[in-house]
Amino acid sequence: MMDRTLSSLFKVIEDEAGTNAAFAARLEASLSRFAEDHVQKRRAEDRVGSFHPLIDYRKSAPADFAARLDGFSPVELRLIIERHHLDPSATLKSRSSKKALAEFILTAARARAERDARLFEY
Amino acid sequence: MSPRTVSVVNMKGGVGKSTTVACLAETLAAEGGLRVLVIDLDPQSNVSMMLAGQDRWIELRNGRRTIDDYFDQYVYGGEPRFFREFIAPGVSDIAGELTLDLLISTPEFRNIERHAMEKWIRQGFDMQQLAQRFSRLTHSAIESVADSYDLVLFDCPPGMSMFAEAAIGLSEFIVIPTIPDYVSRLGIFAFRKRAIRAMEQRRFTEDRIWTLITKFEAASSLHVSEAALLKDQFNVFETVIPQTEHIARAAEWSDVKRSIDRKYAGAAPVIRRLAAEFRERVGLI
Ligand SMILES: Nc1ncnc2c1ncn2[C@@H]1O[C@H](COP(=O)(O)OP(=O)(O)OP(=O)(O)O)[C@@H](O)[C@H]1O
Numbered sequence: 016m017m018d019r020t021l022s023s024l025f026k027v028i029e030d031e032a033g034t035n036a037a038f039a040a041r042l043e044a045s046l047s048r049f050a051e052d053h054v055q056k057r058r059a060e061d062r063v064g065s066f067h068p069l070i071d072y073r074k075s076a077p078a079d080f081a082a083r084l085d086g087f088s089p090v091e092l093r094l095i096i097e098r099h100h101l102d103p104s105a106t107l108k109s110r111s112s113k114k115a116l117a118e119f120i121l122t123a124a125r126a127r128a129e130r131d132a133r134l135f136e137y
Numbered sequence: 138m139s140p141r142t143v144s145v146v147n148m149k150g151g152v153g154k155s156t157t158v159a160c161l162a163e164t165l166a167a168e169g170g171l172r173v174l175v176i177d178l179d180p181q182s183n184v185s186m187m188l189a190g191q192d193r194w195i196e197l198r199n200g201r202r203t204i205d206d207y208f209d210q211y212v213y214g215g216e217p218r219f220f221r222e223f224i225a226p227g228v229s230d231i232a233g234e235l236t237l238d239l240l241i242s243t244p245e246f247r248n249i250e251r252h253a254m255e256k257w258i259r260q261g262f263d264m265q266q267l268a269q270r271f272s273r274l275t276h277s278a279i280e281s282v283a284d285s286y287d288l289v290l291f292d293c294p295p296g297m298s299m300f301a302e303a304a305i306g307l308s309e310f311i312v313i314p315t316i317p318d319y320v321s322r323l324g325i326f327a328f329r330k331r332a333i334r335a336m337e338q339r340r341f342t343e344d345r346i347w348t349l350i351t352k353f354e355a356a357s358s359l360h361v362s363e364a365a366l367l368k369d370q371f372n373v374f375e376t377v378i379p380q381t382e383h384i385a386r387a388a389e390w391s392d393v394k395r396s397i398d399r400k401y402a403g404a405a406p407v408i409r410r411l412a413a414e415f416r417e418r419v420g421l422i
Pocket residue numbers: 149150151152153154155156157179181183293294295351352353378379380381382384385386388
């Protein structure tokens with residue numbers, strides 16, 4: 016049902032773009048933005064997928080860990096924070112710098128490693 | 138040749154302990170040709186119901202062939218019967234030739250520990266001696282049927298009981314099913330210490346304690362993140378059990394026998410992978 020509705024909607028848009036140049040230009044701009052976001056997001060997911068802040072923190076030397084973080088873009092850093100739930104109270108500002116994001120991950124990973132170590136000891 | 142003994146245990150409830158026991162027992166008995174004995178140590182009787190079905194369970198209970206009755210004779214005295222007589226042969230609704238036997242439990246099993254405590258403590262035993270006594274009883278019970286099985290699986294209750302302690306104390310391997318989330322992580326930390334101690338007492342090492350990720354939801358970033366952590370920290374089964382209704386449905390008894398594929402449907406391949414990995418881990422190749 017949904018598929019059919021979407022197909023006919025698509026057809027309407029295609030037809031309109033064929034005859035209405037202004038609409039076609041708007042459509043193109045919107046689509047290319049969408050495609051760009053999409054590609055960027057997918058690329059970020061791939062790169063972020065091989066990194067686990069809590070495991071990598073424990074396994075690597077501090078400088079290496081910092082270097083790994085440095086290699087990520089702000090979008091990727093945010094994705095890491097989201098995936099691993101590093102900001103449970105949403106304290107991060109929406110306009111944090113790349114440096115602030117990396118610092119945030121480092122702090123969270125350290126806190127978590129220290130907490131887990133105590134859990135073993137208690 | 139004595140059987141491999143394995144306890145499936147976690148202090149945390151509802152993580153898939155009984156389900157794991159049932160899946161492993163059925164697959165290894167039906168397709169692996171192993172002779173399997175399942176011992177239900179949980180008064181909830183879940184694995185008893187899963188493997189025997191309600192009618193057979195009632196019949197066994199009326200016939201006083203339950204784990205409660207077995208321990209009962211030591212607590213209350215009376216004419217002792219051999220452990221073997223309490224075991225229900227040929228359970229499960231899987232079709233074909235399989236040796237899958239079961240010692241059922243009932244809700245009354247809860248009382249045995251308390252009654253034993255009341256009685257034996259009155260006689261001057263302390264808690265530790267009591268635990269030792271249950272341990273010895275369990276041990277000699279298994280020994281008395283050792284020739285008949287390749288694998289003995291204990292389904293332990295959530296929390297801890299003296300019987301679960303005894304099972305852990307005599308098992309060569311421990312499987313800890315775990316849902317990959319925070320609360321379950323707490324459960325593992327708490328329980329592993331106990332399990333490690335049980336192993337060390339017999340000069341076994343930690344590598345006999347295995348975590349099994351259960352009820353895994355691939356679309357949940359929480360599960361993905363926690364599962365990676367578990368795999369990094371502990372000895373974790375390569376096979377991950379997904380959250381799927383095929384597995385939850387398989388728990389219900391069918392009056393008509395069926396194949397593993399029919400019973401576990403879409404989950405049959407993962408159940409087989411688990412069984413194969415388990416078999417290799419316990420060295421029953
Ligand atoms: N992989 C799975 N997918 C979906 N449902 C599952 C899965 N594993 C177990 N279940 C269901 O979850 C519930 C709890 O499972 P189960 O009884 O095996 O856990 P348990 O650890 O033995 O529980 P308890 O601590 O009460 O003994 C049951 O209803 C079972 O059918």
